[in-house]
Amino acid sequence: MSHPKAASQFLKDQANSHWHDETLWMVREKRDIISKTIPEWEELRNLASQIKDNVLSNLDSYLEEFEANALKNGIQVHWAKDAHEHNQIVLGILQEKNCKAIVKSKSILTEECHLNPYLEKNGVEVVDTDLGERIVQFLQQPPSHIVMPAIHLKKRDISALFHEKLDTEKGNEDPSYLTNAARLHLREKFLGSKVAITGVNFGIAETGEFVVCTNEGNADMGVHLADVHIACMGIEKIIPRRKDLGAFLRLLARSATGQPITNYNSHFRSPAKGKEIHIVLVDNGRTLQLGREKFKNSLKCIRCGACMNTCPIYRRSGGYSYGSTVPGPIGSILSPGLDMEKYSTLPFASTLCGSCSDVCPVKINIHEQLYEWRQEITKNHGEASKSIAMKLASVIFKSPLAYQFSGAMMRKAVRNLPKGLIYNPLNAWGKNRDLPEAPKESFQEWYKKNRK
């Protein structure tokens, strides 16, 4: 479904879309407040942005350094060129361990690769252990936000869902009660899994270790109880040195939820005795994006979700309106790189207001890339699909005479035609808005009369 269609459906329930807007705005306000308690906030953004620039310019050598150090630490390293290879590698490890049930902590990469359905098809039970992820998994929905996967749901939705799935009291909407029910349910799953899968927030080239950030501690719980830890990591998640983490960890949680730091920032360096750690390094279109001069910057993203919370479109159209794994502004510049045809409406789902770029902790010029994607997408669509209005405009605007003539005609039409004709159902402007009153003369005409 195109973005405009999905958005107008979401907006039909006005109360709900208003609530969604307010809820995410609250998260942005928390972020505003806490970021202003750090005097060097803008310097931090610059620093993080520069570190990421350096990473993207030297990604090949950092990846090799990371692999060499990880191997030294006793980690097994796998390389996947695309989603399918990634899924095969993960399944291969599970089959080798004869593992039929796994726990997984939040990983947008595994969503991107559609790992869950792939494993399920191959007889593996997958349990997402992040509370929000578990909720949307129960509903067989994808996350609607990359940091708050179930942000589109209300307490009463979750109460009803847990009543059905976990046999909680009907109508009990108390968050502590519901969370506790989820904990008990998940505890069982944690104890029963020999393999745990996590994502990776940062891979450190210098040491070969990686860092996973969660608020619920679910990644740690899963990993420590399992014999095998599989960490799935996009190749752009590399940072050069451990000390670079300082900048990123300070920015990440403040940008994401307005909290000073994520509750658990766990470093994984080498497997405990008798256990295994695997890292799957995934490309899946990233090197292609790296090769696109105007868009490579998008790979700096640390997945904080701040651009979603600030986006006036996202807040009012919901995560699902984008139809992509990563929604919102950052999703709208990443997704067309994966499939330009499928995601062709996303770069247009923006007013180019630029709030996303100002909020981004690594200073990705998101709104400028949206503009650039528009230029690419229209090329792909060819001349034929260009609207008549656009074709006319390009001719009219280069000729003063044509412009004056058409302008005068338009004003005359607006002034004299009956309202029913102007506001016909095809006129999207007039559906909910009046047109300005058309003046008798243009400024140009006034100027000639009064000043020449």
Place this chain on the structure above:
Amino acid sequence: MRKREPSIGLFIPCYVDQFFPQVAVATLELLEKLGCKVTYPLGQTCCGQPLANAGYERDTAGSTRHFLELFKGFDYVVAPSGSCVLHVKEHFPELKGLEEDTKEVQERIYELTEFIIDVLKVDVLKGSFPKKVGYHSSCHGLRGLRLASSSEMNVSPFNKAKQLLEQIEGLEWVELSRTDECCGFGGTFSVTEEALSVQMGKDRLEDHQKHQVEIVTGGDMSCLMHLQGIADRSKSDLKFMHIAEILNQSLA
């Protein structure tokens, strides 16, 4: 020796020319009241922004060439629109042989309030306008031209429009709950994403209304046209004026 008076070319965006000539007149008169010698080059069309933002920047060569011809040689180009100025600065296509002319215009073009503050360095405005005024910070001026500090960033707060309006006697600047949220106009966005565009506009208006604003002003008629269109449809009594109109009227 007295310095030569700088020449100022007035750039009036197409939709202002056609639908809001009073805003263009106010801009011209205001600049003259502030002691400027202003020329309005005849034959202006459009800067090309609607095409470029719709993804057809490559089709704006003709309108850009025309613009460069008209505004070549002025010391300054001034326009009552942050959005169109930003387009000229950032999205003029590269034209073989016209690189220098393009660069020159891009360096010399100013949005009206920016020109009054940064170039004319006007720090005293004597006038009166006893109304409660809500300011709509248009995004391109705000985050593109940095006419004010954006609420996302941790920088010392500033706002060029506020700096001007606050000098006007009796004018009450109304603080909004969301100081710089987009109104949802967005050029072609206003028709391709009609539902969202209108909802965003309604939300903006509500912010002004709940703070008892009498007049909504701003630096871009495009955003104001969108907001006014929604307000008029709902028979609201909110009034809309471009900042040039308020300043020009107060200084009279």
